[in-house]
Amino acid sequence: MRAAPFFESAKAWWLGLGVTLVAPFAAFNDYLLHMMVLWGIYSILALSLNIIVGFLGELTFGHAAFFGIGAYASALLVMGLGLPIWLGPLAAGLIAGAFGLVIGYVALRIVGPQFAILTLGFGAIIQTITNYWVDVTRGPMGISQIPPFSIDALGLDFSQASHMYFLVLACLTLAVYLSRTLQNSRTGRAYVAIRENPELAQSIGINTFKNKWLAFTVATAMAGVGGSLYGHYLRVITPDLMSLSYMSALIIMVIVGGKGTTLGPVIGAMVYIALLESLRAFGNLRLVIFAAMLIVCVIFLPGGLISVWLRWHNRVREV
Numbered sequence: 001m002r003a004a005p006f007f008e009s010a011k012a013w014w015l016g017l018g019v020t021l022v023a024p025f026a027a028f029n030d031y032l033l034h035m036m037v038l039w040g041i042y043s044i045l046a047l048s049l050n051i052i053v054g055f056l057g058e059l060t061f062g063h064a065a066f067f068g069i070g071a072y073a074s075a076l077l078v079m080g081l082g083l084p085i086w087l088g089p090l091a092a093g094l095i096a097g098a099f100g101l102v103i104g105y106v107a108l109r110i111v112g113p114q115f116a117i118l119t120l121g122f123g124a125i126i127q128t129i130t131n132y133w134v135d136v137t138r139g140p141m142g143i144s145q146i147p148p149f150s151i152d153a154l155g156l157d158f159s160q161a162s163h164m165y166f167l168v169l170a171c172l173t174l175a176v177y178l179s180r181t182l183q184n185s186r187t188g189r190a191y192v193a194i195r196e197n198p199e200l201a202q203s204i205g206i207n208t209f210k211n212k213w214l215a216f217t218v219a220t221a222m223a224g225v226g227g228s229l230y231g232h233y234l235r236v237i238t239p240d241l242m243s244l245s246y247m248s249a250l251i252i253m254v255i256v257g258g259k260g261t262t263l264g265p266v267i268g269a270m271v272y273i274a275l276l277e278s279l280r281a282f283g284n285l286r287l288v289i290f291a292a293m294l295i296v297c298v299i300f301l302p303g304g305l306i307s308v309w310l311r312w313h314n315r316v317r318e319v
Contacts, residue, residue, distance in 0.1 A: 030161055030162070034161045035274075036161070036165055037161050037164050037168050037233060038273055039269055040165065040168035040169055040171070040172045041168055041229050041230050042249075042250075042269040042272065042273060043253075043266045043269040044171060044172055044175045044222065044226040044229070045063075045222075045223055045253075046250055046253040046257065046265035046268055047175050047176065047179050047266070048063070048175075048220070048226065049219065049223070049250045049253075049265070050179070050260070050264070050265045051179070051182070051218060051219040051222075052219050053251070053254050053255075053259050054254060054260035054264075055183070055192070055195065055260065056191055056194065056215055056216075057195035058108075058115055058212070059115070059116045060116060060119040061116055061117075061119050061123060061244070061247055062103070062120055062121075062122045062126075062247070063119075063219070063220070063250060064241065064242050064243065064244075064247040064250060065123040065126040065127060065242045066096040066100060066220040066223040066224055066227070067096075067223045067226060067227040067230070067241055067242070068127070068130065068227060068237070068239065068241035069095060069096045069099055069126065069224055069227065069242075070089075070092035070095070070096040070223060070224025070225060070231075071092070071230055071241055072137060072227075072231075073091060073092045073096065073224065074089065074092040074231055074232065075088075075143050075232075075237060076136065076137075076143070077091050078146070078147060078232075079146065085147055085150070088228050089171075089225045089228040089229060090225075091228075092225055092227055092228035093221040093224045093228070094224075095224060096221055096224025096225075096227065097217050097220055097221030099126075100216055100217045100220025100221065101217045103122050103220075104213050104216035104217055105213060106118075107119055107122065107216075108209060108212045108213055108216060109209070111198070123247070126242060127239050127242035127243065130239040137239070139239075140238065140239065142237050142238030143231075143236065143237050144235065145235060145236075146232055146237065148164075148232055148233065149164070149232055158233070159233065159235065164233050168233075171225065171229060172266075175222060176262060178222075180262045182218075187211065190206050191211060191212075193206060194208050248290075249290075251294075252268065252293070252294050253265055253269045253272050255294060255297055255298065255304060256271060256272070256293060256294065256304055257305055257306060258303055258305060258307060263306055264305070267304075267306060268304065268305070272290075275290070
C-alpha cells in the first residue's frame with residue numbers, strides 16, 4: 001500500500017504549525033508581521049472558496065460579497081448595537097452563512113457557466129446596495145475607526161500585528177482542520193462524486209442539491225469570519241471588498257496553489273501576498289503578471305503548485 005504524501009501526514013501538519021508559531025519571532029519588523037497577518041486572513045478566505053471551486057467543482061464570482069458581508073456585519077453590530085467585540089466573528093459567520101443559505105438555494109439549481117454568471121449578479125447586487133445604502137453602510141466612504149480586538153486585562157491590543165497574528169493563526173488552524181476533516185469525511189467523498197459525475201452520484205442515492213447547498217453555506221460562513229477578522233484588524237472597510245478585484249485575487253490563490261486540496265489554497269495565498277508586495281513598484285502591471293501566472297497554471301500546471309510536490313514525491317517513491 002502506497003504511503004500518503006508527507007504533507008498529508010499528521011507529523012507534517014504539526015511541523016507546519018510549529019513553523020508558523022515560531023515565524024513571528026524570526027520576522028525582523030512589523031511590516032513582515034503585517035504581511036503574515038494578511039496571509040493568514042487570505043488563507044481562510046481561499047480555503048472557503050476552495051470548498052466551492054475545489055470540492056464541488058463550481059466556479060463562483062460572488063464569493064467576495066460574503067467576505068464583505070462578514071466585515072460589515074461585524075463592524076455594524078459592534079459599533080452600532082454594542083455587540084461584544086469577541087462575538088463579532090461569530091455573528092459575521094452566521095449572517096454571511098444566512099445570505100449564502102438563501103442565495104445558494106436559488107443559484108445551486110443552475111450549474112456550469114450560468115451558475116458563475118448568477119453568482120456574479122448576486123455579488124454585484126450586494127455591492128451596489130452597500131455602496132448606496134449610505135445611512136447604514138456610509139456608502140463609498142466606508143466604515144472607519146472599527147475597534148480592534150483587545151484583552152484589556154492582559155494589555156493585548158490586536159490592532160498590533162504581533163498580537164493579531166496568533167489570533168489569525170488560531171482561526172486559520174481551525175479552518176484547515178475543518179477543511180481537511182471535510183475532505184476526508186463521507187460528505188467530502190460525496191462532494192468528489194458530485195464534482196466528477198453528478199448524474200452518477202444522484203443515481204447511487206447522493207442528494208446532490210442538498211450536499212452542494214450545505215457546502216455553499218459553510219463556505220460563505222467561513223468567508224464571513226474572514227471578513228470580520230479583516231475589518232477589525234485594518235479598522236477600515238469599503239464596498240471595494242466585494243469587488244471583482246478581490247474575487248480575482250481569491251481565484252488566483254485557489255487555482256495557483258492547487259484547488260481541491262487543503263494545503264494548496266494556503267500556499268496560493270502566501271504566493272499572492274508575497275508577489276503583491278514585491279511587485280508593488282510595478283503598479284497596475286501587477287495585474288498583468290497575476291493574469292499571466294493564472295493562465296500558465298491553468299494550461300501547464302492544472303493541479304497548482306502543490307502538484308509539483310506530488311510529482312516529485314511519486315518519483316521518489318518509484319525509485
